[in-house]
Amino acid sequence: MAYQNPSLTGLAEEILKGATTLQEELSKHDLPQPSFVPDGRRNYHDVYLNPVAMDARARLIEAAQTMYTLALGPADALRTIATTERMRVNVLRTIHELGIADAVPANGDISIDDLAAKVGTHPIPLRRVLRLAYTMRVFQEPAGKPDFVAHTPLSALIPAASPWLWLQLADVSQMQASGWQLPWALRNWPRIPLNKSDAAERDFWTIIQQDEPEGRGMSLFTSAMSSYIQMMHGSNSMQVLRGFDWAGLGEGVIVDVGGGSGHISLPVAREFPQLRFVVQDLVKNEGSANELIKAAGLDQDDKVRFQPHDFFTPQPESQVVPKAYLLSRVLHDWPDEDCVRILTHLLPGMKRGAKLFLVERVMPSRPGEVPLHQEEQLRVLDLMMYSILGGCERSRDDWERLLRRADLGLGVRTIAAMPGSEFSAITCEILATQVL
Structure with missing residues (x-):
């Protein structure tokens, strides 16, 4: 892509304009301003439906990052x-x-010496780590209290984000190591870089299940996905609630294929009581799923129930034809051949009228469709899917081609961008053949 060559002063004006609009919109709606106060704003979930604020925020980020790069040289x-x-x-x-x-302490501070004793480290290298963390706005030294440490909003979020950070950063997941194998992967397509990183050339799912003690790998992975959605969308999954025409389905069953512990189905089930949900995933997720379903009070009358199922096998024969199959962030984990296998098992239900709801990223087809900082994040995630799982993020054309590979009549009906999210709500149907 060709880059514009804005002036530094022009960028400064754009930064001021974006910052002013965002600040005014937050004030207008009596919402907290961004700050480094530990219990201050952690995300922008409360302005996702405010297009003025979200556009100002995007323009501010874009201009600030461009300014930063130009100023660095x-x-x-x-x-x-x-x-x-x-x-x-x-x-x-x-x-x-x-x-x-x-x-x-969540609402206080602690000396570095005492902190070192609590976490089992030596205080000298811990000080060095913390001093770099301060420059990242992760933790801070309280005013007038040298050698003490307190939280910022970034560090305060780390405990809640722990399952997702475990997935991204732990040795067991091999996520960091696989990224180093991208040069090898480009020469050995379609081999997956992760397999090169692992001495036994195992895939990600085998590593997670075999290397994590006490068989907790899959439950930890599910927790990681849940915490990621919490950070991205908030606890009520507002984007998923608004992304599909749930009300228009009437009464019936939704099958959440590869639904983990039900973290997507549960808020939708609460909002649309006419629908019942079947959460399908591997049997290792059954315990955690049933706990969440019971805690949500949705275990009565099969409002939400867990069903052990491998999505590479046919749907259970006893399963009623659902109103829709929901696959949330499932297909991007897999290469096209495996996605076709997954979709093939849903076709009998779809040919009898079931819709297919996908929560997935939709990649831009050409430069400039989305702001550069947003495209960068999408491209990072695309390479992450490849290096870990052999999967990929797909453009609309890619999704259309993939669906046609599963069935020539299967296609995209609508794509709705989810405000404030990198995901889109994709509604698919059998479009070119008569419903049986």
């Missing part, structure tokens, strides 16, 4: 990518693995 920008960003990840991994964020 090419030499310092490359050095930052190769050294600073790598060490920032290592520091975050250290903070997470040692439980440092849990050991710092």
Whole structure:
């Protein structure tokens, strides 16, 4: 893509404009302003449906990141990518693995010596790690209290994000190691980089289930996905609630294929009582799913129930034809051939009228469709899916081609971008053949 060459002062004006509009919109609706107060704003879930605020925020981020890159210059920008960003990840991994964020009082501070004793480290290297963390706005030294540490909003969020950070940063997941194998992967397509990273050349799912003690790998993975959605969408999954025409389905059953512990189905079931949900996933998720379903009070009358099922096998013969199959962030984990296998088992129900609801990312087809900072995140996730699982993120054309591979009559009916999210709600149907 060709880059514009804005002036520094022009970017500064754009930053001021975006910041002013965002600040005014937050004030207008009596919402908290961004700050580094530990219990301050953690996300922008409360403005997702405010297009003025969200557009101002996007323009502010875009202009600020462009300004930052230009002000650094090419030499310092490359050095930052190769050294600073790598060490920032290592520091975050250290903070997470040692439980440092849990050991710092939520509403107070602690001396570094006492913190070192709590987490079982020596205070001298811990000080060095924390001093870099301070520059990342992760933790802070309280005013007038040298050698003490307190939370910022970033560090305060780490305990809640722990399952997702475990997935991203722990040795067992091999996520970091597989990224180093991308040069090898480009020469050995379609081999998956993760297999190269593992001495036994195992796939991700085997590693997670075999290496995590006490067989907790899959439940930890499900918790990671749930915590990621909480950070992205909030606890009520507002985007999923609004992304599909749930009310228009009438009464019936929704089958949540590969639904983990039901973290997507539960809020939808509460909002649309005419629908019943069957959450399908591997048997290892049954215990955690049933706990969540019971805690939500949705275990009565089969309002939500868990059904052990492998989506690479046919749907149970006893399963009623559902109003819709829901696959939330499932297909991007798999290459096209495996996605076709998954979809093939849903076709009998779809040919009898069931819809297919996908929660997936839709990649831009050409440069400039989305702001650069948003496209960067999408491209990062695309390479992450490839390096870990052999999967990929897909454009609309890619989704259309994939669906036609499963059945020539299967296609996309609508794609609705989810406000404030990198995901879209994709409604699919059998379009070209007569429903039986």
